[in-house]
Amino acid sequence: MTDLDKRLSLTAFTDRIESGMTVGIGGWGARRKPMALVRALLRSGADELTVVSCGGPDVGLLAAAGRIRRLVAPFVTLDSVPLEPHFRAAREAGTLAFEEWDESLFLSGLTAAAHRLPFLPVRGGLGSDIPRRNPRLRTVTSPYPDGEELLAAPALTMDVALVHMNRADIRGNGQYLGPDPYFDDLFTEAAEHTYLSCERIVDRFTGPPQSLLVQRQNVTGVLHTPRGAHFTSCAPDYGRDEAFQRAYVRAAADPSAWREFTARFLSGGEDAYQQAVDEHQTRTEAAR
Amino acid sequence: MTGTTGTTAPTRAEVCVVACAEAWRGDGEVLAAAAGGVVPTLGARLARLTFSPHLLLTDGEAMLLSTPEDPGRFEGWLPYRRHLALAARGRRHMMMGAAQLDRYGNQNISCIGDHDRPARQLLGARGAPSNTVNHPVSYWVPRHSVRVFVERVDMVSGVGYDRAAASGPGAARFHGLRRVVTDLAVLDFATGDRRMRLASVHPGVDVVQVRERTGFDLAVPDEVPVTRRPTRRELRLLREVLDPHGAREQEVRA
Numbered sequence: 001m002t003d004l005d006k007r008l009s010l011t012a013f014t015d016r017i018e019s020g021m022t023v024g025i026g027g028w029g030a031r032r033k034p035m036a037l038v039r040a041l042l043r044s045g046a047d048e049l050t051v052v053s054c055g056g057p058d059v060g061l062l063a064a065a066g067r068i069r070r071l072v073a074p075f076v077t078l079d080s081v082p083l084e085p086h087f088r089a090a091r092e093a094g095t096l097a098f099e100e101w102d103e104s105l106f107l108s109g110l111t112a113a114a115h116r117l118p119f120l121p122v123r124g125g126l127g128s129d130i131p132r133r134n135p136r137l138r139t140v141t142s143p144y145p146d147g148e149e150l151l152a153a154p155a156l157t158m159d160v161a162l163v164h165m166n167r168a169d170i171r172g173n174g175q176y177l178g179p180d181p182y183f184d185d186l187f188t189e190a191a192e193h194t195y196l197s198c199e200r201i202v203d204r205f206t207g208p209p210q211s212l213l214v215q216r217q218n219v220t221g222v223l224h225t226p227r228g229a230h231f232t233s234c235a236p237d238y239g240r241d242e243a244f245q246r247a248y249v250r251a252a253a254d255p256s257a258w259r260e261f262t263a264r265f266l267s268g269g270e271d272a273y274q275q276a277v278d279e280h281q282t283r284t285e286a287a288r
Numbered sequence: 289m290t291g292t293t294g295t296t297a298p299t300r301a302e303v304c305v306v307a308c309a310e311a312w313r314g315d316g317e318v319l320a321a322a323a324g325g326v327v328p329t330l331g332a333r334l335a336r337l338t339f340s341p342h343l344l345l346t347d348g349e350a351m352l353l354s355t356p357e358d359p360g361r362f363e364g365w366l367p368y369r370r371h372l373a374l375a376a377r378g379r380r381h382m383m384m385g386a387a388q389l390d391r392y393g394n395q396n397i398s399c400i401g402d403h404d405r406p407a408r409q410l411l412g413a414r415g416a417p418s419n420t421v422n423h424p425v426s427y428w429v430p431r432h433s434v435r436v437f438v439e440r441v442d443m444v445s446g447v448g449y450d451r452a453a454a455s456g457p458g459a460a461r462f463h464g465l466r467r468v469v470t471d472l473a474v475l476d477f478a479t480g481d482r483r484m485r486l487a488s489v490h491p492g493v494d495v496v497q498v499r500e501r502t503g504f505d506l507a508v509p510d511e512v513p514v515t516r517r518p519t520r521r522e523l524r525l526l527r528e529v530l531d532p533h534g535a536r537e538q539e540v541r542a
Contacts, residue, residue, distance in 0.1 A: 028368060055412075075412035082411060094405035100398060104372050104418035123376065124418020127447035127459035133403050148458045179350035180367040 004171045008221035010270055013037065013195055014044035016221075017160065020069075021046070024156070024191055025053040026163035026184035027232060030079045030240055032176070033058045034164035034197050036228035036270050041067065043269070052156055054106070054183065056232060057248065060086035061266075063096055064258070071096060072156065074103040078249070080242060085252035102130050107183065108153035114189035119152035126151055161191035164229045165214060166237055167205060168198035172219030175211050178235035188218040197225040199237050227274060243284045244277065298518045300471060301327065301540035302526060303490050304430075306518045307469045308383060309335040311426040315381050317342040318423075319366075319374060324385020326535045328428040328469075331383070333530050334522060346371075357529055375415065378462055381424040383469075384416060388441040389427060391484045391504045393465040393477060395420075395446030403443055416445040421452065424464045430539050432470035434503035437484075449482035471540050473498045474515055479507045488515040 017023070023041075027033035038058045041049075048069040053059055055076030062068050064086040076087040090096035101109070104124035112120040121140050131137040131151060140152040163184040165174035174196050176184070188194040196219045205212060227234075231241040231248065251261035265276050298306075308331025312320045320335060320343040322328035329348075333356035336343040344364075345353045352364035366374065374380055387410055388396040397416055401407030419425050425446065429436050444451060452463040467487065468475040476487045485507035486498060495512050518526070526536070 073412060075414045077411055083409070088409040091399070091406055091409035098403075098412075100403075100413055102413055102417035103368075103415040104376060104422075107369065107372055122418075123421050123458060123462075124415070126417075126421050127444070127451045127455035127463075128413065128417035128420075129398075129403075129444040130413060130417050133443070148461075149456055150458050179365075182368060 004216070006172045006216075006219060006222045007170050007201075008195070008223055010036065010040040010223060010225070013221060013223060014040050014046070016193070017041060017044060017046045019046050020048045021159040022050040022052065022157070024158040024161040024187045025051060025058045026161065026182060026187045027056065027058070027229070028054045028180070028182040029075075029077045030056040030232045030245065031180070032164055032178060032182065032184075032229050032234050033232040034162040034228065035230055035232060036225035037162045037164070037195060037197050037223065038062065039266065039270060039273060042266060052158055055084065055087065057084065057245075060084045060252070063087050063090040064252070066095070068096055070099060072099045072101060074101045074106045078245060080240065081245065081249050085249050089252070099134055100130060101125075101134075102128070105130065105151060105153045106156070107186075109156035110183055110186040110190050112153060112155035113157045114186050117155060119154050121150040122153045123150055156190055158187070158191040159193070161187040161194040163187055163194065163196055163214065164225070164234065165196060165198045166234065167200050167202050168196055168214075168222050169202060169205070170222060172196060172214070172216035172222050173205070173212060174198065174214030174219070175205055175207065176213050177207060177211055177237070178233075181213050185213050185215075188214050193220040194218055195221045195223060197223040197228045199226055199228065199234065200224075225270065227277070230274075230277060241277070241281070244280060247280070298523060299537060299540075300490060300492075301536040302518050302523060303515055304469060304471060304540055305330045305334060305526060305536055306522055307474050307490070307515050308332070308426075308428060309338070311383060311467050311469065312340050312343055312381055315340055315343060315424075317344070317379070319344040319346070319380040321346065321380055321382040322428075323382070325428055325430060326531070326539050327430065328383040330526065330530055330536055334525060337525055337530075338522060372415070372418070375419060375422050378423045380422075381426070381466070382419050383426040383428050384419065384446065386427045386429055386436060386446070388436060388438050389429070389468065389484075390438055390441050390448060391506070392448035392450040392482060393446070393468075393484065394441045394444045394448030394451055395427060396441035396443050398443040398445045400442055413443075413445040417447065420447040420463060420465070421459045422462050424466050426466045427468040429468060429470040431541070432472040432498065432501045434501060437502040437504060439504050449477060472501065475506070483507050485509070486512055488513045490515045491517060
């Protein structure tokens with residue numbers, strides 16, 4: 001019997017993403033984002049996407065390229081830089097439809113999808129403008145004597161989810177070694193298909209069993225993408241590349257600078273990106 | 289008391305840190321969470337080291353600190369998912385930032401202007417909606433101005449008293465705004481109709497100044513107390529232990 005082998009190339013991955021799909025993206029802000037997969041999406045023709053994300057530069061890059069039809073998110077941030085410049089620009093230009101969720105509402109929506117439930121009741125969002133701005137949000141009344149009226153977080157089902165792990169095997173089991181799993185396992189359970197990128201493919205996992213976050217029955221494809229979360233953090237393998245993130249933010253402020261950034265970093269494949277990042281890091285260190 | 293730092297006069301930033309710390313007085317064994325600045329983070333840590341010793345603190349990511357004096361020592365694990373569960377359980381008092389606040393404490397961190405096409409896109413609501421209906425919330429405003437204190441916020445991210453009451457028991461049951469600390473004053477909602485009230489002005493600030501920099505009619509009692517000054521011990525902890533490089537001074541203009 002041969003072992004399951006779900007390894008895929010980045011081009012084989014992008015062939016499976018169609019325009020108009022709902023794409024969930026794991027990680028959180030500028031932390032352990034599947035950036036190599038996002039860059040692959042930028043090279044593909046996929047557009048009109050509905051993106052579901054605790055947003056960071058994943059949202060920024062896709063928004064800058066005009067690929068997002070609708071964004072479902074509780075926030076978009078670069079963490080050390082509070083506001084994401086491309087997200088801001090797209091919103092202020094009126095080109096990005098933003099379905100704004102509260103964080104706990106978002107967690108409940110993911111959980112409902114993972115459990116194949118139509119909704120889960122949640123308090124977060126009541127009284128705020130979140131339900132007023134979002135006509136698909138409804139309330140539900142407790143059938144028990146308390147009779148409380150709560151928000152019904154609709155299931156956040158997705159066509160595909162993208163997540164990045166520190167380690168994975170070829171069958172699609174994934175391990176995180178940093179301080180926080182974020183919602184990555186829920187994303188894999190809420191999606192029809194999950195594509196899992198990783199720093200390293202291993203034959204045998206080491207480390208605590210609780211770190212084995214993603215399970216193979218929820219994973220369609222495995223992609224080996226070293227430094228694939230760059231420029232977001234991927235602890236303990238590497239931290240956020242703050243110098244690169246600052247360069248990204250500076251470039252986003254001006255169209256010609258952004259064209260230059262795109263030509264330098266985003267016009268080739270993933271290998272070309274990583275090489276350009278090496279050069280950027282060498283120059284940043286030399287300038288110090 | 290050793291050293292000389294405890295003897296120089298407190299700065300405005302130091303008064304603000306202590307005013308933030310006071311938000312957590314009497315809170316017991318709950319998470320003192322702070323966002324939106326250095327000053328509230330220092331306030332939470334100072335409260336823990338002095339008058340509210342049972343508070344829980346995070347490192348800003350996924351760990352609970354054993355003590356604010358040693359950021360490398362942990363007593364627990366609080367990744368985002370468990371953090372949200374803790375908030376839903378109500379064992380938390382959070383101090384958030386605010387781009388806009390109105391007289392009933394409705395807060396906005398989402399966007400300025402029309403939501404379909406904002407004049408300025410900000411963070412997004414983050415956890416403000418659920419925080420405000422689940423557990424006590426306070427606010428920190430480093431520059432008290434008419435741009436922040438407005439008649440109506442453009443988007444209600446954090447729920448105020450009027451909106452909580454109008455939305456029924458589900459929203460109002462655990463809702464409670466404690467205080468708003470600014471670079472000028474401390475504000476609370478201790479009026480019959482839960483309107484924002486001037487609780488104290490910081491040393492050197494007068495009431496007229498606060499009124500001029502507030503975009504709505506603030507409730508002002510006949511006698512407005514002065515915000516208390518830091519004790520010598522608080523100043524020593526702040527200057528020597530918690531913030532020796534003076535990050536607090538960057539956040540508050542003198």
